[in-house]
Amino acid sequence: xxxxxxxxxxxxxxxxxxxxxxxxxxxxxxxxxxxxxxxxxxxxxxxxxxxxxxxxxxxxxxxxxxxxxxxxxxxxxxxxxxxxxxxxxxxxxxxxxxxxxxxxxxxxxxxxxxxxxxxxxxxxxxxxxxxxxxxxxxxxxxxxxxxxxxxxxxxxxxxxxxxxxxxxxxxxxxxxxxxxxxxxxxxxxxxxxxxxxxxxxxxxxxxxxxxxxxxxxxxxxxxxxxxxxxxxxxxxxxxxxxxxxxxxxxxxxxxxxxxxxxxxxxxxxxxxxxxxxxxxxxxxxxxxxxxxxxxxxxxxxxxxxxxxxxxxxxxxxxxxxxxxxxxxxxxxxxxxxxxxxxxxxxxxxxxxxxxxxxxxxxxxxxxxxxxxxxxxxxxxxxxxxxxxxxxxxxxxxxxxxxxxxxxxxxxxxxxx
Numbered sequence: 001x002x003x004x005x006x007x008x009x010x011x012x013x014x015x016x017x018x019x020x021x022x023x024x025x026x027x028x029x030x031x032x033x034x035x036x037x038x039x040x041x042x043x044x045x046x047x048x049x050x051x052x053x054x055x056x057x058x059x060x061x062x063x064x065x066x067x068x069x070x071x072x073x074x075x076x077x078x079x080x081x082x083x084x085x086x087x088x089x090x091x092x093x094x095x096x097x098x099x100x101x102x103x104x105x106x107x108x109x110x111x112x113x114x115x116x117x118x119x120x121x122x123x124x125x126x127x128x129x130x131x132x133x134x135x136x137x138x139x140x141x142x143x144x145x146x147x148x149x150x151x152x153x154x155x156x157x158x159x160x161x162x163x164x165x166x167x168x169x170x171x172x173x174x175x176x177x178x179x180x181x182x183x184x185x186x187x188x189x190x191x192x193x194x195x196x197x198x199x200x201x202x203x204x205x206x207x208x209x210x211x212x213x214x215x216x217x218x219x220x221x222x223x224x225x226x227x228x229x230x231x232x233x234x235x236x237x238x239x240x241x242x243x244x245x246x247x248x249x250x251x252x253x254x255x256x257x258x259x260x261x262x263x264x265x266x267x268x269x270x271x272x273x274x275x276x277x278x279x280x281x282x283x284x285x286x287x288x289x290x291x292x293x294x295x296x297x298x299x300x301x302x303x304x305x306x307x308x309x310x311x312x313x314x315x316x317x318x319x320x321x322x323x324x325x326x327x328x329x330x331x332x333x334x335x336x337x338x339x340x341x342x343x344x345x346x347x348x349x350x351x352x353x354x355x356x357x358x359x360x361x362x363x364x365x366x367x368x369x370x371x372x373x374x375x376x377x378x379x380x381x382x383x384x385x386x387x388x389x390x391x392x393x394x395x396x397x398x399x400x401x402x403x404x405x406x407x408x409x410x411x412x413x414x415x416x
C-alpha cells in the first residue's frame with residue numbers, strides 16, 4: 001500500500017502568536033499546561049492557588065488558542081482551550097492561534113502535537129537552545145518553521161472523531177477505576193468498623209483507642225511478640241560488586257511507591273547471598289513490608305522471600321492462625337496518615353521501631369479476617385482488570401494516532 005501524501009505548510013504560515021496581556025486585570029481563571037492534563041485549571045494540578053494575585057502581566061488565551069510551556073528532556077507540556085471562552089496563563093508560556101481556520105482544525109493540530117514525531121521534534125528544537133533553570137526554552141519563532149500536514153478539512157475532522165472515540169474509552173476506564181477506588185476506600189472504612197457482613201447479626205460496637213469496632217474484636221499492638229516480629233533492613237556496601245545483582249530482591253521505599261497491587265514480587269535492585277549476609281535482612285513470604293523513611297506509609301505483602309533496606313521495616317507474622325497478612329495489609333492502608341504522623345525527625349521523618357511496635361490494630365477471629373480480606377481483594381482485582389483495559393485502550397490510541405498522522409492509514413476508507 002502506497003503512503004498517502006498530504007500537502008504541508010509551515011506552522012508560521014497558518015498560525016500566529018498571541019501576546020495579549022490581561023492589562024485590565026480582568027477576573028479570569030488562571031490555567032496551566034501539563035504534559036498529562038493539557039491546558040487545565042491550576043487547581044487540578046496544584047490544588048491551591050500558586051499564581052500571583054496581580055494577573056495583569058498574564059497572557060490571555062481565547063477559545064481554540066494553543067499554549068505551550070517549557071519542555072523538559074522527556075515531556076512536552078501543551079494544550080488548547082476548548083472548555084472556556086477566555087483564561088489566563090503564565091507570561092512565560094507561548095500562546096498562538098490558528099489564522100487559517102478553513103485549513104486547520106484545532107483538535108487535529110492538538111492530536112498532531114501528541115504524536116511521538118512532533119513531540120520529539122519540538123523537544124530537540126528546545127534542546128538546541130540555551131537551557132534555563134525552569135526547563136528547556138521555547139519560543140514561537142522556534143516552532144514557526146515546523147511543517148504541518150494539511151489533509152482536507154473534512155478528513156481532519158474525521159481523524160479527530162476516530163481518535164476521540166478511543167480517547168473517550170480511555171476516559172471511561174479512568175472514571176471506572178477512580179469510582180472503584182472510592183468504593184474500596186468506603187468499604188475499608190465500613191468493614192473495619194462493623195466487621196464482615198456474615199458476622200454482623202446482633203453485633204454491638206465498642207469504643208477503643210482506634211475508634212469504634214465490634215465488641216468481640218481484640219485490640220493488639222504490632223509489638224506483641226506472640227503475634228509479630230518487627231525486622232530491620234539494611235544496605236550492603238555498594239562498592240562490593242559481589243554483593244549486588246544476585247537472585248534476592250531488595251526492597252526500597254521507591255519500589256513500594258510504584259506498586260499497583262497488594263503484593264510485591266520484583267524490585268529494581270537485587271542482592272546476592274553474600275550481600276544479604278553482609279548487610280541486609282531476609283523477610284519471609286507473606287510478611288508485611290512498610291516504608292518507614294522518606295516517605296512513610298507505603299505497604300505491601302511479600303509475594304516471595306525478599307530482603308529490604310533501612311528505609312523499610314518488616315512485620316513478620318508469627319502466628320498465622322491468629323493473623324492473616326491481607327487483613328493486616330488492608331488495615332494498615334486505612335492508617336497511612338496516622339503512621340506518617342507517628343514519624344519524627346528534623347531533616348526527614350522516620351517511623352521508629354518503638355513507634356511501630358506501639359501501633360494498635362484490631363484483631364477479629366481468623367474466619368472474619370478471611371471474609372474481610374476476600375471482599376477487599378475482589379475489589380482490588382476489579383481495579384486491576386480495569387487498569388489493564390485502560391492500558392489496552394491507551395496503546396490502541398497511541399498506535400492509531402501515530403499511524404494516522406504518519407499517513408500510514410487511509411482514513412477515507414474507514415467507516416465510523
